[in-house]
Amino acid sequence: MIKKEINSCSNGLVEEIKKDYRASADLGLNRCIQCGMCTSNCPAARHSNYDPREMVKMVLDDNEEILENPDIWNCFYCYTCQSNCPVNNSPSQVNQILRQKVLQIGGKNERIYQFLTYGYSFMEFGVGLIPTDFFEIRANDFGEKYREFKDKLEDIRDELGLGEYILTGEDQEEVKNILIESGFKKRLKTFKEAGESL
Numbered sequence: 001m002i003k004k005e006i007n008s009c010s011n012g013l014v015e016e017i018k019k020d021y022r023a024s025a026d027l028g029l030n031r032c033i034q035c036g037m038c039t040s041n042c043p044a045a046r047h048s049n050y051d052p053r054e055m056v057k058m059v060l061d062d063n064e065e066i067l068e069n070p071d072i073w074n075c076f077y078c079y080t081c082q083s084n085c086p087v088n089n090s091p092s093q094v095n096q097i098l099r100q101k102v103l104q105i106g107g108k109n110e111r112i113y114q115f116l117t118y119g120y121s122f123m124e125f126g127v128g129l130i131p132t133d134f135f136e137i138r139a140n141d142f143g144e145k146y147r148e149f150k151d152k153l154e155d156i157r158d159e160l161g162l163g164e165y166i167l168t169g170e171d172q173e174e175v176k177n178i179l180i181e182s183g184f185k186k187r188l189k190t191f192k193e194a195g196e197s198l
């Protein structure tokens with residue numbers, strides 16, 4: 001049975017998102033009924049002004065102002081919205097595509113550049129470590145226990161018999177070479193320069 005598309009508007013932003021390679025073939029973007037389930041279950045919405053339902057609405061309205069909204073950078077891709085959506089829409093996927101669009105058109109806001117530290121962490125250690133800039137915020141959110149846990153992480157891992165949590169030696173070099181060959185390092189540099197000019 002072919003599902004009826006509830007919102008039948010066909011416009012730039014919607015089509016762009018549906019055609020993006022990150023979008024699932026069965027993404028229910030046009031079927032969004034604005035029920036708000038995504039927002040009511042979204043952890044980022046609980047702790048900030050970010051609103052996945054509103055984000056989807058603005059996309060359906062082809063309202064490009066959503067690209068300038070710094071709150072879209074609060075999503076952390078937990079996919080709770082996708083698993084709760086009754087029409088198989090994925091605000092999470094929509095968000096990823098919107099963010100890439102912001103980067104492609106050279107959008108600038110301070111929130112974007114906080115993510116650069118993840119990129120540099122990939123280059124240096126082969127994994128995306130939580131940026132040190134966020135330590136204080138997390139310590140405030142989670143209390144002193146978090147700071148203690150971070151400080152003693154290596155000892156705790158040792159005690160549990162776990163190995164390094166960063167890549168080392170040849171593995172690290174291999175990831176670094178992939179990131180250089182794929183143009184990631186160059187792109188990172190471009191974004192860093194754009195961030196510095198803010």
Ligand code: SF4
Nearest residue numbers: 032033035036038085
């Ligand atoms: S849960 Fe799905 S249908 Fe409901 S508002 Fe969010 S995206 Fe739309």
Ligand code: SF4
Nearest residue numbers: 042075078079081092
């Ligand atoms: S993926 Fe993003 S939008 Fe969806 S529930 Fe998680 S934080 Fe919210």
